[in-house]
Amino acid sequence: MKITLATYITLTRIVLTPFIMAAISANNWSYALVLFIIAMITDLLDGFIARRFDQASTLGALLDPVADKILLVGSMLAVMPVIQDQFILYALYFLICKEVVLVVGGALLYGKYRIFIKPSKLSRVASIAEMTLLGILIVGYCYNYHLPEYLLYLMISIFCMLSLLLLGRYTRYIMLMRHT
Numbered sequence: 043m044k045i046t047l048a049t050y051i052t053l054t055r056i057v058l059t060p061f062i063m064a065a066i067s068a069n070n071w072s073y074a075l076v077l078f079i080i081a082m083i084t085d086l087l088d089g090f091i092a093r094r095f096d097q098a099s100t101l102g103a104l105l106d107p108v109a110d111k112i113l114l115v116g117s118m119l120a121v122m123p124v125i126q127d128q129f130i131l132y133a134l135y136f137l138i139c140k141e142v143v144l145v146v147g148g149a150l151l152y153g154k155y156r157i158f159i160k161p162s163k164l165s166r167v168a169s170i171a172e173m174t175l176l177g178i179l180i181v182g183y184c185y186n187y188h189l190p191e192y193l194l195y196l197m198i199s200i201f202c203m204l205s206l207l208l209l210g211r212y213t214r215y216i217m218l219m220r221h222t
Contacts, residue, residue, distance in 0.1 A: 048092035049102040055084045055109040059116040066120035071184035078180055081113050082173055107148075107161050110169050111141045117176045124183065127191075133198045137172055140205045147212055155219055159212065168208050171201040 058081045065074035088106060092098045118134045125131050151157045161169075175197060182188040189197075 044099070046092070046097035046099055046102060047095070048088045048097040049099060049105060051084050051088040051091065052102060052105045052109045055081045055088075056105075056112050058084075059113050062113070063116050063120035066117070066180070067123075069124075069183075071180060075177075075180050075184045078117065078177060082177070085110060085113075085169075085173070103160070104158065107165070107169075108145070110173075111145055114169065114172050114176070115141050117180075118172075121176065121179055121183075125179075129195060130198060133202055136202055137205060140209055143209065144212060147216060151216065151219065157219065159215060162208075162211065164204065164208055164211060168201070168204045171197075171204055175201055 058077050062074055062077045092102055115138050118138050122134055
């Protein structure tokens with residue numbers, strides 16, 4: 043199996059995650075922000091390169107959503123100790139659980155039925171929303187500026203609703219698979 047440039051870029055996102063987590067844990071918010079931005083750019087770049095230069099591969103298709111989940115869950119876990127707001131903490135717990143359910147469910151589907159659920163537009167929107175939330179939190183700690191509470195709560199509520207829709211989609215898909 044040939045590893046393409048696009049796949050190497052995806053792997054970069056996985057490799058960056060522990061460094062982002064370490065920077066957050068050390069309260070080095072500037073370093074965390076730079077690394078997080080680089081990781082987000084790799085998320086845009088890998089898909090673009092895969093499509094533009096005909097580098098789409100099965101490995102890349104499997105690794106890209108996994109890399110997203112590793113980045114999201116790792117960053118959420120790292121930022122949780124500094125979060126004081128209970129609503130935000132519970133929302134992060136929910137989002138982490140959703141990511142774990144999707145990974146485990148996807149692995150079970152692939153293991154039992156050899157079915158890989160390609161990321162939908164909804165899942166891409168949910169990932170972008172979660173990365174945006176993390177970016178906002180990291181920027182807030184980096185520059186000691188935080189969004190007004192009502193705006194942050196509204197965003198988080200919308201992101202959690204997107205996640206519920208996504209979980210519903212996957213649940214429906216799994217139920218359909220059980221009856222075939």
